[in-house]
Amino acid sequence: MFRRNKSSADEGRPSGLPEDMVVIVDQSVNPYLVLFHEPNGYRSEQVRALRNRLVAMNPDGEPKTLVVTSAVRDEGKTIAALNLAMAMAELERQQVVLVDADMRRPGCERYLNLNPEPGLADVLLGRTTVEKVLRPAGYRQLMLLGPGTRVSNPAEVLSSSRLDELLHRLKERFHYVVIDTPPVLPSTDAGVLAARVDGTLVVVRLERSLKKQTREAVRTLQEMGGNVLGCFVTELRGQDPESDRRLAYETRFGEDGGA
Ligand SMILES: Nc1ncnc2c1ncn2[C@@H]1O[C@H](COP(=O)(O)OP(=O)(O)O)[C@@H](O)[C@H]1O
Ligand SMILES: [Mg+2]
Numbered sequence: 001m002f003r004r005n006k007s008s009a010d011e012g013r014p015s016g017l018p019e020d021m022v023v024i025v026d027q028s029v030n031p032y033l034v035l036f037h038e039p040n041g042y043r044s045e046q047v048r049a050l051r052n053r054l055v056a057m058n059p060d061g062e063p064k065t066l067v068v069t070s071a072v073r074d075e076g077k078t079i080a081a082l083n084l085a086m087a088m089a090e091l092e093r094q095q096v097v098l099v100d101a102d103m104r105r106p107g108c109e110r111y112l113n114l115n116p117e118p119g120l121a122d123v124l125l126g127r128t129t130v131e132k133v134l135r136p137a138g139y140r141q142l143m144l145l146g147p148g149t150r151v152s153n154p155a156e157v158l159s160s161s162r163l164d165e166l167l168h169r170l171k172e173r174f175h176y177v178v179i180d181t182p183p184v185l186p187s188t189d190a191g192v193l194a195a196r197v198d199g200t201l202v203v204v205r206l207e208r209s210l211k212k213q214t215r216e217a218v219r220t221l222q223e224m225g226g227n228v229l230g231c232f233v234t235e236l237r238g239q240d241p242e243s244d245r246r247l248a249y250e251t252r253f254g255e256d257g258g259a
Contacts, residue, residue, distance in 0.1 A: 030111050032079045032234075035086035036139065044087070050232065051087040054199075057229070063171040065197035068232065069181045069190040071217035075205045078107035080232045081180035084201075088176045089142035097134065097143045097170055099179045101193055103154035106147035108180055112137055119148030124160045130169055143174070154182075158192050167196060184217035194226030202228060207235045 029036060034043040058064055068081035078100075085098040100108035101120060109116055117135070122128045123145075130145065137144040151157050170177045179197065181190040194200040200221055204214055214231075221228050 029113065030079060032076065033082055033086075033111060035083050035090075044083075047083045047087045048090070051084060051091075054229070055091070057199075061175070063175050063177070064199065065167055065171060065177040065179065066229075067179045067181055067190065067194045067197050067200040067226070068203060069184055069194065069200060069217070069221070070203040070205075071185050071209065071213035072183045073105065073186075075183070075203050075209055076234050077183070077203050078102070078111060078180050080201075080203045080234065081178050082108065082111055084232070085137075085142055085176075085178040086139050088178065089140040094175045095141060095143075095173065096176045096178065097145060097174045098137060099145045099170070099177060100147040101158070101179050101189065102182045103147045103151060103157065104182050104187065104189070108137075108144060109146050112139075112144065114138070114144070114146070117146055117148075119146030120166075121148035121151045121154075121157055123148070123166055124157050124162050125151075126162060130166055145170075155188055155192070158189050163193075164196060184220050185213060188224075191221055191224035191226065194221045194228075195224050198227065199229040200226045201230060201232045203232045203234065205235050206233060 031037060034041060035047060038044055054064075054066070066084075068077055068084065070077045081098060085096055088094060089096040098108060099120060100106050103121055106116075108114075114135075114137075117133065118128055119133050123130050123133060127149075133148070134143050134145055136142070167177070177197075179193055181193050184190045184202075202214060202218055202221070203209075218228050
């Protein structure tokens with residue numbers, strides 16, 4: 001049994017708890033980063049299934065660049081890009097880099113609990129080299145190229161001729177380059193990037209995305225020269241093990257009469 005003597009300083013605290021007993025549980029890792037939170041769960045398996053399909057589309061194992069985008073903000077692009085990059089990084093001998101090319105509302109560093117550092121913008125502006133700003137993402141061998149120093153003109157920075165050179169360098173070093181971007185409809189950034197990479201995935205958040213906007217985004221990407229591979233659909237309610245036990249495969253302790 002734990003014992004602790006109450007001190008006079010504890011009196012009158014709203015919780016009644018002594019101050020040194022207040023424990024803050026770090027919940028800053030986003031719950032939708034399923035590869036991190038529930039690596040054996042159904043949702044992680046779904047991300048791996050998508051990864052496997054992408055790998056199957058690349059039978060020669062050539063280095064590939066991949067844009068993850070969606071029509072508008074808050075559709076889960078960054079989370080989807082992170083989950084996919086993490087799933088890619090689980091593959092043996094595959095070097096993977098996640099690039100945060102959303103210089104308007106960057107999210108990768110925040111979701112990975114990393115401090116902002118020089119990154120993509122600095123490379124595109126010729127202030128540094130990519131080798132100097134690549135850093136571990138904190139998951140397996142996954143590397144991160146963050147958005148870099150905030151700039152007021154992301155579209156101009158992205159249209160730099162250094163972009164092609166950068167993508168070329170990344171393909172020399174990595175098997176998969178996963179690029180998180182701003183949404184398609186409010187700016188041209190995603191379209192510019194989609195035109196320069198091997199394939200583009202469009203995130204659709206079923207509870208939120210509007211069909212009309214997603215269609216328009218796909219059309220815009222294609223018109224700009226993007227190779228749209230398919231959609232990354234999230235928030236499929238009714239399609240998870242909590243609502244349908246047949247979808248659960250892992251045996252939990254205590255089930256099947258086991259120990
Ligand atoms: N699969 C999901 N289901 C529900 N909410 C999600 C999902 N993926 C992301 N979110 C939430 O949506 C918000 C926006 O996610 P984010 O990936 O930053 O979007 P975007 O990059 O498209 O702006 C975050 O608060 C995140 O927690
Ligand atoms: Mg984002």
